[in-house]
Amino acid sequence: xxxxxxxxxxxxxxxxxxxxxxxxxxxxxxxxxxxxxxxxxxxxxxxxxxxxxxxxxxxxxxxxxxxxxxxxxxxxxxxxxxxxxxxxxxxxxxxxxxxxxxxxxxxxxxxxxxxxxxxxxxxxxxxxxxxxxxxxxxxxxxxxxxxxxxxxxxxxxxxxxxxxxxxxxxxxxxxxxxxxxxxxxxxxxx
Numbered sequence: 001x002x003x004x005x006x007x008x009x010x011x012x013x014x015x016x017x018x019x020x021x022x023x024x025x026x027x028x029x030x031x032x033x034x035x036x037x038x039x040x041x042x043x044x045x046x047x048x049x050x051x052x053x054x055x056x057x058x059x060x061x062x063x064x065x066x067x068x069x070x071x072x073x074x075x076x077x078x079x080x081x082x083x084x085x086x087x088x089x090x091x092x093x094x095x096x097x098x099x100x101x102x103x104x105x106x107x108x109x110x111x112x113x114x115x116x117x118x119x120x121x122x123x124x125x126x127x128x129x130x131x132x133x134x135x136x137x138x139x140x141x142x143x144x145x146x147x148x149x150x151x152x153x154x155x156x157x158x159x160x161x162x163x164x165x166x167x168x169x170x171x172x173x174x175x176x177x178x179x180x181x182x183x184x185x186x187x188x189x190x
């Protein structure tokens with residue numbers, strides 16, 4: 001599988017194509033820093049040595065780190081609003097109670113040239129998904145919303161049909177934020 005097919009494969013499976021950055025002396029990564037202001041890497045290498053991914057996604061748990069190649073991440077959040085109807089005047093009064101937990105979708109593709117089936121990548125996906133604990137998400141975009149060293153719980157994984165393509169396996173992972181909360185009791189609560 002060559003570089004061109006790798007990026008066309010993402011489009012075939014997920015319906016859109018992330019922009020690759022080729023390092024060949026002429027087309028290099030854009031003139032941006034290597035890390036965001038919170039310290040996460042903005043670029044990471046992929047299985048083709050002259051291509052890097054923008055905003056790489058990594059999962060970390062108890063010293064083990066999983067790099068998710070050719071990946072993209074989407075974050076979704078919704079405010080919790082309590083609405084009360086006004087009967088005498090008509091209309092509503094809205095009160096913001098808080099925010100729901102962040103929901104994340106990570107899409108990517110493991111590619112192992114000449115492997116037929118990318119067993120190393122599939123094994124890593126299975127190992128990562130079978131962790132029954134929250135994991136650390138490392139991503140330069142998610143850091144701004146979830147904070148550095150943010151914890152998530154992997155809730156769903158799917159491996160889309162590869163339509164007869166060898167050497168590659170796409171994945172779609174869903175996760176939910178698992179923030180640490182501190183509950184404080186006052187004398188009035190006891």
